[in-house]
Amino acid sequence: MPDPTTANLWHPIAACADTPVGTPQRTTLLDTPITYTLHGEGHATAASSSMLPVLIRYGYIWTSLGTPTADLFDIPEYAEPDRRRFNAASVSVHVSAPRAVENFLDMSHFPFVHTGILGAEPHTEVKEYDVETSAERDEVLATRCRFFQPQPSTAADQGAEVEYVYRVPHPNCAILYKSSVIDETRRDVIGIFVQPVSQERVRAHMLVCVLDDRSDDETIKRFQQTVFGQDKPILENQFPKRLPLDPRAESPVRADRVSIAYRRWLSAKGITYGVIPAA
Amino acid sequence: MITFYEDALCENCYAVRLLLHMLAVPYTSHFIELYPSRANLQPRFRAINPLAELPVIDDDGVIIAGAAPILVYLAAKHAPGTWYATDTPALAQVTHFLTLAERLSATVGAARRHESGFAPTDLPAAHTGATRLLRGLDAHLWFAEQQGNAWLLPTPHPTIADLACFPHVILCEEGGISRQPYPALRRWCDRVKRLPNFLVMPGVFLTAPPKTE
Amino acid sequence: MSAHAWHPIAAARDLPPRHVFHAKLLGQELAVWRADDGFINVWENRCLHRGVRLSIGLNEGQELKCQYHGWRYASRTAGCTYIPAHPEGAPARRIANRIFPVIERHGLIWSALETSPDDLQTSLPPDPLVLREIAIDAPAAIVEPLLAAYDPPGHGPRPIFFIQPTDSESCVIRGVVPEPPPTGALALLRLHDAALCALRDVAEQRPAA
Numbered sequence: 020m021p022d023p024t025t026a027n028l029w030h031p032i033a034a035c036a037d038t039p040v041g042t043p044q045r046t047t048l049l050d051t052p053i054t055y056t057l058h059g060e061g062h063a064t065a066a067s068s069s070m071l072p073v074l075i076r077y078g079y080i081w082t083s084l085g086t087p088t089a090d091l092f093d094i095p096e097y098a099e100p101d102r103r104r105f106n107a108a109s110v111s112v113h114v115s116a117p118r119a120v121e122n123f124l125d126m127s128h129f130p131f132v133h134t135g136i137l138g139a140e141p142h143t144e145v146k147e148y149d150v151e152t153s154a155e156r157d158e159v160l161a162t163r164c165r166f167f168q169p170q171p172s173t174a175a176d177q178g179a180e181v182e183y184v185y186r187v188p189h190p191n192c193a194i195l196y197k198s199s200v201i202d203e204t205r206r207d208v209i210g211i212f213v214q215p216v217s218q219e220r221v222r223a224h225m226l227v228c229v230l231d232d233r234s235d236d237e238t239i240k241r242f243q244q245t246v247f248g249q250d251k252p253i254l255e256n257q258f259p260k261r262l263p264l265d266p267r268a269e270s271p272v273r274a275d276r277v278s279i280a281y282r283r284w285l286s287a288k289g290i291t292y293g294v295i296p297a298a
Numbered sequence: 299m300i301t302f303y304e305d306a307l308c309e310n311c312y313a314v315r316l317l318l319h320m321l322a323v324p325y326t327s328h329f330i331e332l333y334p335s336r337a338n339l340q341p342r343f344r345a346i347n348p349l350a351e352l353p354v355i356d357d358d359g360v361i362i363a364g365a366a367p368i369l370v371y372l373a374a375k376h377a378p379g380t381w382y383a384t385d386t387p388a389l390a391q392v393t394h395f396l397t398l399a400e401r402l403s404a405t406v407g408a409a410r411r412h413e414s415g416f417a418p419t420d421l422p423a424a425h426t427g428a429t430r431l432l433r434g435l436d437a438h439l440w441f442a443e444q445q446g447n448a449w450l451l452p453t454p455h456p457t458i459a460d461l462a463c464f465p466h467v468i469l470c471e472e473g474g475i476s477r478q479p480y481p482a483l484r485r486w487c488d489r490v491k492r493l494p495n496f497l498v499m500p501g502v503f504l505t506a507p508p509k510t511e
Numbered sequence: 512m513s514a515h516a517w518h519p520i521a522a523a524r525d526l527p528p529r530h531v532f533h534a535k536l537l538g539q540e541l542a543v544w545r546a547d548d549g550f551i552n553v554w555e556n557r558c559l560h561r562g563v564r565l566s567i568g569l570n571e572g573q574e575l576k577c578q579y580h581g582w583r584y585a586s587r588t589a590g591c592t593y594i595p596a597h598p599e600g601a602p603a604r605r606i607a608n609r610i611f612p613v614i615e616r617h618g619l620i621w622s623a624l625e626t627s628p629d630d631l632q633t634s635l636p637p638d639p640l641v642l643r644e645i646a647i648d649a650p651a652a653i654v655e656p657l658l659a660a661y662d663p664p665g666h667g668p669r670p671i672f673f674i675q676p677t678d679s680e681s682c683v684i685r686g687v688v689p690e691p692p693p694t695g696a697l698a699l700l701r702l703h704d705a706a707l708c709a710l711r712d713v714a715e716q717r718p719a720a
């Protein structure tokens with residue numbers, strides 16, 4: 020049984036754009052088989068043994084096995100009309116949801132896992148950045164994250180030091196804000212919304228919400244799928260598959276401060292699903 | 299100029315991409331997303347390949363579909379005698395491994411597509427079939443090494459047989475099939491990765507450069 | 512099947528230069544690699560940083576490099592020597608991976624899960640003919656009696672067999688022929704291979720193909 024916090028969350032179960040209208044579909048959430056139908060006109064239904072609450076937001080269908088205590092987090096940029104917004108990928112990965120989220124928050128793997136795209140040796144240093152856990156907004160925030168990238172996005176012709184902000188407004192969802200190469204006053208937004216299929220299996224849905232007037236959707240999708248496809252085998256070779264919350268379980272360094280804050284935040288929330296709780 | 303219709307995550311496309319790079323043949327790439335949007339089923343692509351399958355190349359009007367035929371076409375055209383064998387027993391051996399690659403795609407590849415959430419399959423059956431093929435391939439390579447051979451064929455140069463089988467073997471763990479019981483296959487993967495102009499795809503890591511004396 | 516006993520975990524020729532061998536013994540995964548100076552490292556198959564398998568890492572000759580964040584571990588000590596995210600500072604000394612004892616003998620690599628077992632005692636010659644290992648999806652206890660009844664094909668010399676218990680559900684047969692005939696080694700290897708694959712079919716209760 021999932022812990023109450025996890026049970027009462029909104030969870031993504033599918034991208035609307037990839038769901039045929041009017042035909043019941045099946046998926047699994049928190050070990051529970053779910054049937055859902057997209058009816059069009061921004062309306063969907065979902066059921067397990069009984070009807071479930073449903074929300075359509077950011078192009079995805081969300082549901083909950085419990086009683087959601089809060090509304091879904093806000094992404095104000097999603098409403099800006101000049102952005103390209105779509106689901107870039109929905110990929111199954113044999114790993115826990117918090118491991119997938121933690122990977123998304125990590126810059127130091129860029130030169131090794133996304134070589135030539137999001138990083139390249141010898142530019143491996145992770146400079147000092149700021150992390151805060153906001154009790155009021157109930158989220159983890161990392162700011163001033165700077166990293167040299169050879170090809171930061173599909174709209175970029177050359178390498179640049181890119182500045183990131185990471186937001187974790189939901190235990191299984193994270194959002195990244197990245198300086199836009201088109202308009203330096205605004206930021207590209209990329210979200211990862213992880214659907215916990217079981218404690219050790221997920222479907223990761225990736226939202227892009229970017230300023231890119233040069234590339235077609237296919238090019239942006241291919242870029243994001245390549246990047247995520249590179250993370251997948253790393254995640255599947257990580258042990259244990261559940262995220263250990265005991266601070267002594269693995270060996271973090273300064274570059275991992277956001278991961279330390281994330282693990283602490285999960286602990287404080289009393290989450291036990293997909294993690295190894297601290298003793 | 300060759301037009302190559304491919305998907306970044308498709309292992310059969312990867313085999314062709316590897317050969318194009320190793321032969322240094324220029325091409326332009328067309329991205330046809332298989333999953334989840336199934337762009338290969340669109341009329342636009344069916345007009346090119348009625349089977350609606352990837353990979354496809356269009357070499358100035360010569361359209362070839364399927365990994366094995368494309369590998370044969372490119373290697374026979376650009377590198378007969380090295381990548382493509384021309385003598386009688388070797389020709390049969392290449393064909394054997396091209397056929398084996400198709401069977402790997404139907405078992406190992408099916409398991410990968412299943413586990414990635416792309417296309418459901420009978421997973422236990424896929425795993426049983428995969429184990430049989432991978433065991434056979436591992437034994438073949440172990441005996442090849444015993445005889446001083448590095449590749450699937452007893453030739454000093456690798457052939458399209460290696461490139462046809464490699465993507466399935468190197469991505470098998472995404473289908474929940476461990477490579478741990480296949481040490482000869484793991485060593486052969488390292489050798490393929492050290493070939494000039496080798497390139498990775500998502501799911502494939504580089505190996506260390508060889509020891510220099 | 513003691514954690515204190517020596518078990519073969521690989522053949523010597525499974526460790527060519529710049530390769531990382533993926534072994535398993537009594538449920539413990541191991542990353543096994545030969546450094547350029549010949550030293551054989553048997554390590555726990557987990558990077559200390561974020562738990563990624565080191566068997567997918569890079570054997571760079573004197574160091575093993577993790578695929579995830581590029582941490583490097585030194586041959587022999589398994590101590591972390593370099594953390595690329597912080598290129599300036601030296602890593603804390605306490606970051607060292609778990610290492611297992613190792614002996615290379617009789618064409619095989621031997622290890623034990625607990626340190627300092629007694630010296631490895633066998634009556635084998637130094638350089639026997641090593642058969643191809645046969646990995647079996649059946650526990651060692653099922654394979655043992657089948658091997659005891661093994662009838663050498665062609666009535667040749669009987670190999671000496673060791674069973675490597677990979678975990679409770681599977682094992683590996685490692686055989687060596689102490690005094691191989693001066694010629695025909697390859698044919699002998701093939702004969703035993705075929706016979707052992709047939710034995711595997713029985714052990715796995717799978718009809719022969």
Ligand code: FES
Nearest residue numbers: 558560561577580
């Ligand atoms: S997990 Fe190995 S370097 Fe981070």
Ligand SMILES: [Fe+2]
Nearest residue numbers: 122128132250
């Ligand atoms: Fe990544």
